[in-house]
Each structure stands twice: as structure tokens, then as C-alpha cells.
Amino acid sequence: MNRLDVLDWRRRVAALYARVRELDPAAGHAVWVAGREELFATHPAGPLLPADRERFTGLPVAAYDPALRFEVPVEPAAPLRREAVTGTDGTVVFERVGAVALPGVGTLDVWWLDQYGGGLFVPLKDPGPGYGGGRYVLDTVKGADLGSTGRGLVVDLNFAYPPSCAYDPVWACPLPPPGNVVDVAVRAGELAGPWGTP
Template sequence: MSRLDVLDWRRRTAALYAAVRAAPDPATGHGLWRAGRDELFATHPASPLAPERRAAFTGLPVAPYDPALRAEVAVEDAPPQRHDVATGTDGTVHLERVGRVRLPDVGTLDVWWLDQYGGGLFLPLRDPGPGYGGGRYLLDTVKGADLGGRDGRLVVDLNFAYAPSCAHDPAWACPLPPPGNVVDVPVVAGELAAP
């Protein structure tokens, strides 16, 4: 895998999320997301699945779409906080808290800005449910994983929670959710476990 492969992966991910945002309804967008992610995992050179695992790959385990798990939420003020995450291969990832969102029936999650070249919003989640134990991502705009929003609000849809690449291959480095992104409520939505 080359760096140009990773670039192409990011471009395709951004295009996939653009198609999701343009879908006529969230459930249709979710179907596009599932099919697009499965295709990338099965066929792309930058897939976090090792080539020998791709041959037997039949799709990521994803819960059925539940419209009750989608919300457009305000980004509320929160005291500034810096969180530096040592990732090994990627060095230290610097996060700056820009606010919080409140998700119905889940709780409050910190919204972070990746304080590095290019920046981007980052909204991870760790819960005791059947997802990847290290946590999942809801938004990661550096990689194009963005469901939209406007006027200080973000679309946060738990149906789109996904495990980072490091859940599938330890060669990848991923920042895991800081304490303000850990909840006690199981979230049975999105990608449920690494295959």
C-alpha cells in the first residue's frame, strides 16, 4: 500500500459521505454507506483488512438503521481542554475541545478539533455495547466522515458509528476516545464489531 493509495481511500471516503448527505433520506444514505464501506474494505489497496482476510470478507457487521438514533444537535460551549494522544506510528495527535453535544438517551460527548495541519472535527465514542472495545468514530472530518449540519449544529447519527482502522489491523494508529467521550449506555448501532 502506498501513500497515494491512502489518499485515494480518503477521497473515496469523502465522496461516500457526500453521497450519504445527498441521499433522499437518512436510511437510504445508510444503505449507501454500508455498501460503500464494504466495497472499500473488500477491494481497496488501503483497506485495513489484510489481503488474506479480504478473500473471505462478506461485509462489516452493522446494525439495521434506526431513525431514532439520528439527531441534529447544537455544539454547546465547554471549557477549553487539550488532549494529546500518543499513537505510536503517527506520533502525537493534538486535540482541542471546541464544545460538547448532548445525544438523547446517550449523554454528553466532547467535540474535538484536530489541532494539526488541516485540522478537522473529531467526535469519537466509547460505550459498553457490542462495538469495538477501543471506541468508534461518529465524525472525523479530516477523513471526510461528516454527516453535515449548519448554524452551530452537527448531524450526529449513531447508525454511522464505525470502528477505526486500528480495530481491523494493529499496523494502523488511531486516537481513542478521551474520557469526555466515554458513556455508560450501550450503543447498539453502526458497526458492531471488527470482522
């Protein structure tokens, strides 16, 4: 894997999410699952270790649940700065720009990656069957962006996925801080599976 491979991965992820935004949510979810599985199985910048790629048969993803898709305003929240020290990216700085209230689930902080280019970041940690270190719902820097509607930011927990460090320890990933931890088990999105997840 080289940097041009990573660039291509990010372009493909951004294109995948652009396609998802054109479709109704359930159809978009099916396209997302198939697209991620193809990338994991074939792309040189995919996060699977070589041995895991050889035995890869698909990602463990829950069936689409429309009750876990929200279009919500980003509500004000007290300013907060968070620095995540990573082994691969140095210190990554986040600024809290607000929060989203997800009925029946809880409230999640919305972060701005305060680095070159910037972007929104919404991680999630729950006691359900997802990756124990938490999952990402939005990471617009890397193309994981479900967009907005007239009602607000699209936060669809069916698109939650583990960060790359769940599959390969060479990656260092910011994990959800306390404001992104909920008590409700979120049985949606990509769940814990045999591909390097605990």
C-alpha cells in the first residue's frame, strides 16, 4: 500500500457516499454494504490484514432499520477542545461544534476536525454488538458523509462502521469521547466480526 492507494481509497469512499445520498435510505444502505465489501476484498489500501483478506467473505452488517435514521439540527454545545494523540497522524485536534439528539438513543457530540481542510466527525460508542472501541457514523474528511436536509444533519446509525484500527493495529484511530457514548445498544450498521475485531 502506498499514499496513492490511500488517495484512491478515499476517492472511492467519497463516491460511494455520494451515490448513497442519491437513493432512498434502504437502497442506499444496500449499495453502501456492497461497496464496502468490494473495497475490503479488493483494494490495496483496505484495512484488512493479508491473512484476513484471504478468508474474507463479507462484513457483518445488520439489516436496515429505518427507525435509526435521523435528520436532526446540530444544537449548540459548550466549546470543548479535544486532542487525540495517534501513532500515525501525530496529535489530531477536534473542536466540539454542537450536539445532535437522537430520540430513543441519546445525544452525540458533533466535532470539527481542526486540521488542514477540516470536517465533521461523529463517533459512537454503545454497549451493543458493534466494535468495542466504538464506531464512526460521520467522518467527512474521509468521505463518510450522509449530507443534510432541511431538517438538519443526516445521522443514520445503520451506516456506523468500525475505524481502520479495528482491523489492523498499524492504524491509529480517534475513539469516541464521553459525549459520544450512549447507554442504548445500537444494533445497526457494521457489527463486531472475525476480521480483527475483539
